[in-house]
Amino acid sequence: MCAELRQAASFVAAAIISLTAAAGVAIAHGGADHHNSAPPVIDDGRPWLSGNSLGVNQLSEHRLTVHNLCQSEGERQLERLSSVAVVEEAFVFVPELCLWLEIGEHETEKSVAVNPHLVSKIAEKYHEIVLYHIHPGEKVESIGYFPAFSDLASIFLINASFFDNPEIQIRHRAISSISVIEYSLLLSDELAHKIQRLKETGLKNAISENLLINYSTQDRRTNYIDAVDRCLSRTAADKTTLADCFPMTSSPFRLEYRWIDETDPAVSADTVENRSPID
Numbered sequence: 001m002c003a004e005l006r007q008a009a010s011f012v013a014a015a016i017i018s019l020t021a022a023a024g025v026a027i028a029h030g031g032a033d034h035h036n037s038a039p040p041v042i043d044d045g046r047p048w049l050s051g052n053s054l055g056v057n058q059l060s061e062h063r064l065t066v067h068n069l070c071q072s073e074g075e076r077q078l079e080r081l082s083s084v085a086v087v088e089e090a091f092v093f094v095p096e097l098c099l100w101l102e103i104g105e106h107e108t109e110k111s112v113a114v115n116p117h118l119v120s121k122i123a124e125k126y127h128e129i130v131l132y133h134i135h136p137g138e139k140v141e142s143i144g145y146f147p148a149f150s151d152l153a154s155i156f157l158i159n160a161s162f163f164d165n166p167e168i169q170i171r172h173r174a175i176s177s178i179s180v181i182e183y184s185l186l187l188s189d190e191l192a193h194k195i196q197r198l199k200e201t202g203l204k205n206a207i208s209e210n211l212l213i214n215y216s217t218q219d220r221r222t223n224y225i226d227a228v229d230r231c232l233s234r235t236a237a238d239k240t241t242l243a244d245c246f247p248m249t250s251s252p253f254r255l256e257y258r259w260i261d262e263t264d265p266a267v268s269a270d271t272v273e274n275r276s277p278i279d
């Protein structure tokens with residue numbers, strides 16, 4: 001097994017989503033009023049504790065879940081959390097149920113690990129999910145607001161099992177104190193052909209590792225960094241104009257940018273009263 005392959009295998013155990021810049025400005029503590037033991041959303045060997053708001057959880061004894069919190073208000077909470085947190089955190093959001101599941105592990109200033117197998121179990125159960133992670137702190141340099149290349153590459157580890165299953169959608173979003181950046185895979189003919197070939201050669205179970213190796217080359221990392229640099233030189237690194245760089249493409253990835261609108265009136269109606277019960 002070559003060094004690259006060993007590295008890929010370790011990624012499968014825990015996809016590392018990295019932050020590129022400085023630490024936060026204050027301590028984020030939990031955020032939620034964790035008063036309830038929630039029904040088991042997914043059996044992960046840890047109890048799920050139900051809270052009222054999204055927060056960082058660095059304890060390994062349990063995971064957090066927030067019910068009846070829909071996308072726009074949830075994103076606003078993550079934006080605020082990003083501005084005070086000192087470590088990254090990751091969540092799965094189930095749009096249909098307005099349900100949030102905290103899934104991050106080994107949270108640090110610059111990375112948070114997620115277990116692709118846990119995300120797969122959640123996706124198989126709910127079909128359409130969004131994987132969020134926060135980039136905490138005010139960035140000294142605007143490059144800190146962009147996903148790291150490893151964020152983009154994690155798509156291969158997390159989505160590979162479902163490339164041929166149109167019923168399951170896993171989207172990826174990074175939230176900072178100023179924005180939401182959604183990153184996705186451009187499923188080009190070349191990429192589709194490569195996936196098909198891997199399946200035909202009996203390497204289906206190793207698709208994620210193979211694609212990761214194929215698409216995490218130094219050239220592709222450099223191309224992405226160059227695209228970010230071009231954006232920063234065009235916007236004079238003024239973070240209020242970063243949106244002008246998007247959509248941004250760096251094969252095989254595409255990035256889209258959104259401001260979080262604090263004045264969005266939809267927030268007041270953004271709760272769910274009668275969603276399906278969680279089982």
Ligand SMILES: [Zn+2]
Pocket residue numbers: 017018019020133135147148151174
């Ligand atoms: Zn990241």
